[in-house]
Amino acid sequence: MALLQIAEPGQSPVPHQVKQAVGIDLGTTNSLVATVRGGRAAVLPDRHGAVMLPSVVNYSAPDAAVVGLEAQAMAADHPGDTLVSVKRFMGRGRNDACADAQRAHYHLAEGDQGMVRFVTSAGEISPVQASAEILHTLHERAVATMNSDIDGAVITVPAYFDEAQRQATKDAATLAGLPVLRLLNEPTAAAVAYGLDSAEEGVIAVYDLGGGTFDISILRLHRGVFEVLATGGDTALGGDDFDAAIADWVVQESGSPSLTPGQYRQLQTMVRAAKECLSTASGVAINMAEILPGSAAITLSRETFESLIQPLVKCTLRACRRCLRDAQLDAGIDNIVMVGGSTRIPLVRKAVADFFGRAPLTDIDPDQVVAIGAAIQADILVGNRPEGDLLLLDVIPLSLGLETMGGLVEKIVPRNTTIPVSRAQEFTTFKDGQTALAVHILQGERELVADSRSLARFELRGIPPMVAGAARILVTFQVDADGLLNVSAREEITGAQSSVTVKPSFGLSDDEIAGMLQASFSHAGEDKLARQLAEQRLAARQLVEGLEAALAADGDTLLDADECAALRAQKTELQTLMVSDDVDAIRKVTERLGRESEAFAARRMDKSIRQALAGVSLDALDEEVKE
């Protein structure tokens, strides 16, 4: 009699069971969640049928944040407690964000250390916490609609987001308890949404004008491989700026009355509606009397609106031009994909069509296209699709470098380098007997440290005293597929070594995140230890399963008998340990086995390289080349 197999709770009984994956577009104005079901990607509505969640969080009550439409409704009465467009503040320092905060009438916490914090009735709130609330709401929505836990999520970020902004987004997901598979650039996600539906081949430009950010990316699609050629944009330019331009104009037209923060918020909502109206109408009345009783209504014509936003649209075209140059194309653009609500504006569509010399694609709702692309990528990463289906090769948006003598930046990894990337550069000491070296990591295109974004600092100590210029210090930058940076420094003669996973100067420290996690909604009442144990067991299981498959496939050919036996013995040890409750022991053995199996993994990849090249006959190659 065959024995029935019973899987442990939470463990999939069959390896190819469909996993639940979502794509999340964490937007400046609205956020969405999408998933692939029955081979089709679709956005998930809330229980009232709305797919867009306004990215608004209200903190009027001390311990219950309100998210979405409800929060938006509270904005006029509680302007300081209602956080809108928090994405604009992600990963930014106080000095950097002051002007934006003033315009939005937020109170920022004192002190210029670390990321900005808003002072609200619920205490000081960082943009990461507010973003986590939005993610948490979308997570709950997904669990409720799909009736299942989420195995993995892809969260999108503007391509132009710097290191600090990316890290802040990842921190928000951690805080919301979301398992993140990958951070994906928004334009790439949009291209994926279009690319898979229509099986396009060729060069695609993605013009993404959202609420708060502008991105332009040029990609090449070739047999399921998306290669990002160049990306550019402006992290502080978007529909919000159009609204502000109209609001300023309205205030000026009504004789420049002074408005309270609440009235200003009301005006903002009103001009946003007027702007949306002008996508189809030729003129719209703005009823100022609703805000200031006795005021006359003001008519905004489409011509006036267009002249107000013209300079901002021009800024976007300038970025397009630079991006085209960076992409070094030998032929033109085959398709233009439009993303973001602001691309509904006729002037924007016309300007883009004129610039690229062809009409843009607008079949997929520009508000949903990013979430849909993210859902497709999540579905692939979680393992629901056959391998080789689709691959994204993305780039870093901004150059990474180091401070050198005289306050200058030495660029190590130039912008638009394909990730992952590993790049090393040698430095030396400048004083006799110097025993330590300060490493200051910067991001940006400017020559001077003062003009660049400071990401992190660390020190390499233990350099033996030598004459100036004799030490050889190798600094290695490694950027992973999420666009996150790891830097290590090594003195070549002594082997003194030091490294950091870059926690940006404007980011949150691990301690802060741990503290927030404990205090946060998503883990209230949840046993921290139980969670750690579950996570550690999962890591161990992944390693064991991967190693078993690898040993079965290549154990005999790539390992000698001793190596094979050693790995098997450790694997058995870990399998026995996995069922225990000893978190530390499981972590230790997982770590050791992982390290010791790295050489085997490397040999398997060498083999993959040989196979990848040998697998195609030269005829097939020639054929593909000819096409």
Added chain:
Amino acid sequence: MSTPDFKQNYFQLFNLPVQFALDQAQLGVRYRQLQGELHPDRYANASDHEQRVAVQYSALVNAAYATLRKPLARALYLLELTGMGQEEVSSQPIDGGFLIEQMELREKLESMGALVDPDPVLDHLVTEISGDIKMHQDEFAAAYAADSLPSAAAACVKIQYLEKLLREAEQIESDLMDKM
């Protein structure tokens, strides 16, 4: 951290002959093939360690592709394989005629702002510089094939000069367009 123990050079990695002439289309096909096998996205469900190895391999393939794809980087890499480092390359003596031509081209570029209609002049200049770059690439290919490494290195230095000039010309072009 273990690094890829790939002892072969970039050309071998892509299964291409060690020479300056290169079939870009084949390079692209093989690049996509290798990334299709090695990219971390293919290991999204694997253990941390395996993912780390995948990041390193994928980074190696990216570095190789970036080097081979661009003619100047490829030329310098060929010299590096013969044991000639960056410093030795840049210390090659350059003939006076070339330097005078450079100065003349630069003067033309700097006077661009004073012209009423700079576009056709600029276009012409960009074509001229691009032509010169192509010429020195051919010069490199011939010298390298004939094992005349100093001449090959001198050609590289000239291309470096010209590419810098080309970037400046492009910058001026985009500045002019922004003013429109």
